[in-house]
Amino acid sequence: MSTISFAIVGCGHIANKHIEAIRNIPNATLAAVCDTNPERLKEYADTHHVRGYLSLEEMLEKETELDAVSICTPSGLHAPLAVQAAQAKKHVVVEKPIALTLEDADRIIQACKDNGVKLSVVHPNRFRPAVMELKKFKDRGLFGKLSHVNATVRWNRNQAYYDQAPWRGTKALDGGVLMNQAIHNLDLMYWLTGPVEEVQAYNATRLRDIEAEDVSVAVLRFKDGTLGIIEAAATIYPKNYEESLSIFGETGTAVISGRTANWIKHLIFEGVSEEETARVIEQVEQDPFGTPGHQHIIADMADAIREDREPLVTGQDGRNALQLVLTVYEAAEKHAPVKWGESKELVSSQQ
Structure with missing residues (x-):
């Protein structure tokens, strides 16, 4: 080799x-x-x-x-x-x-x-053991028709973090909590749920002395009608509290969370025995971080x-996550819903 x-x-x-x-x-x-x-x-x-x-x-x-x-x-x-x-x-x-x-x-x-x-x-984060198990269940179609998904990052990045280098927190070189911390969760949300149709959002810079946002909330509608909720914050006192990803469907529910989303907290599917889901949860708990x-x-x-x-993980995958962040930015700036394909940032026909 x-x-x-x-x-x-x-x-x-x-x-x-x-x-x-x-x-x-x-x-x-x-x-x-x-x-x-x-x-x-x-x-x-x-x-x-x-x-x-x-x-x-x-x-x-x-x-x-x-x-x-x-x-x-x-x-x-x-x-x-x-x-x-x-x-x-x-x-x-x-x-x-x-x-x-x-x-x-x-x-x-x-x-x-x-x-x-x-x-x-x-x-x-796609390679976390909990996420890989979640993807297997999704690929088996066990959630049925989705109602909604939720991505949450409730972390702390204090002022000292941003003061480490002059480019941190700037719009030109860095971005805020969405671009830096929550983009991983947004990547997972897009990867697991599919193309986005429309975004509504609010961003704010509440506690940190930076150009970009330190807290953001957004609501999405995916092309298949599934709704999505994003909550991202670098303002949690005094340290990282929670990162989670939840999927709610007609025949299944899954929640992965913890201080980082490495543990399966809830897993249940119609037609899947409790023994099978318990086995998966236990297997993840034995090695929640896996290979880096x-x-x-x-x-x-x-x-x-x-x-x-x-x-x-391709360039297009990276682009999808970036476009989701940028569409949240635009919706927050406009104080109005933004269609995915109508975003001012859209410069490619790749979807």
Whole structure:
């Protein structure tokens, strides 16, 4: 089995998760790191015993055997770097969100398509054991006709968190609680429930000194008539309280929650024995975190390269989650419902 060579662009906090994932995957190797901050670059290069570069251009020029690049920079910088990597014929793993605008998301998707390289977006919550079990029940059709779904993030990101770097909480480079924390839940909601028809929303910046929102509530109508509720907050005192995802259907109910949505709190289906659902709940409780989601994403990219197939979490998946966040933003700004296909951010026919 061939070894897949990765490089990291952006040596911030999230890069550590990528590096750990690469180190824990057989037949994958970390070849280089890149960052515009010389001190931070030296720290990462020395710690991980790899070559370091101050520019992506230099790294792509010198690392000729490189297979894939992980983009771990602030979100507003994803597009130019991902496009540059794709144009150098390198496969691309990009941290969430894929970008901050649909125009930039489409630039990334098109560049990867034009250059024949794979693209995966880091939405690791799909690989939580509880979520994977929920997806199995959904794929079996056991919920029947859905009535509504609910995604909740009640977390704490205090002012010190935003003060760590000047780009945090800015609209140009970062975004707020929807774009940073709740986008994972929105990805799961879209993935499990399907295309959105219309969004109504309120956003506010209540407690943090940032440009973007620290709390948001939204109501969705999906194309099949299912209703959805989003509640996202970075304002919970004094620490993270709850993350949950709930699905309510004609013949089934499921709720996963906890401080992070790693535990199945309620699971019942018509025609499914209590013994079977209890077994699933117990199995998840024995290992609620499972293999880290970043490791799933990186391992899947390596396999996708070897097998010449699409990654499990595609650029379009990342785009869908981004569009949902942006449509919530627009509905809140307009104080009016926004149709999915009429969003001012919609610049692609991809659905």
